[in-house]
Amino acid sequence: MSAAEASEAAVHTGRCLCGAVRFEARGELRPVIYCHCESCRRQSGHFFACTSVTDDRLTVFDEGGTLAWFSATPAAERGFCRTCGSALFWKPAEGARISIEAGSFDEPSGLVASHHIFVGEKGSYYEITDGLPQFVGDDE
Ligand SMILES: [Zn+2]
Ligand SMILES: [Zn+2]
Incomplete structure (x- = not known):
């Protein structure tokens, strides 16, 4: 099997x-993007760190029916x-595509982080010092 396979x-x-x-x-999991937007800040208590896959690559097991969804805005569900x-x-x-919280993966996850988005909305109580690229808003 090749590395790509x-x-x-x-x-x-x-x-x-x-x-x-x-x-x-x-x-393959997308590199982790840190989101510092206000919605992610409030939901997580800090900021989000998510990878992402296409919908067809994710299977969720929720036998107890405890997975719930909340929409802070019409743009997305959490x-x-x-x-x-x-x-x-x-x-x-x-x-x-669906984003998945990096911290919910079993380790070793093999995940690597790539950059920060919505740093214009980040909490005032910390600095970003990892040297990764920062975007004031979205990365597009
Ligand atoms: Zn966010
Ligand atoms: Zn739980």
Whole structure:
């Protein structure tokens, strides 16, 4: 198997804190983007760190039905476990991709971070000092 084939075949597992919601993400994971927007700040208590896959590469196991969704704006839904409160997913209304919280993956995740977005809305109580590129708003 080539390195590219191995990357395509990789299965990355993760779960919420209580374990009621589990998931499998298949194939290569997008580099982690840190989002400092106000919505992510308030939901997480700090900021978001998410990878992303296409919808067809994510399988969610939610036998207990505790996965809940909240829309802060019509642009996206935020998936979380209603039992333990873990933030898990961010699903934009448009497009066929879903973001997954980096911290919910089982380690070693193999994830790497690429850049920061919405730093114009970040909390005033910390500085970003990792040297990665920063965008005031979205990265587009
Ligand atoms: Zn949970
Ligand atoms: Zn955000």
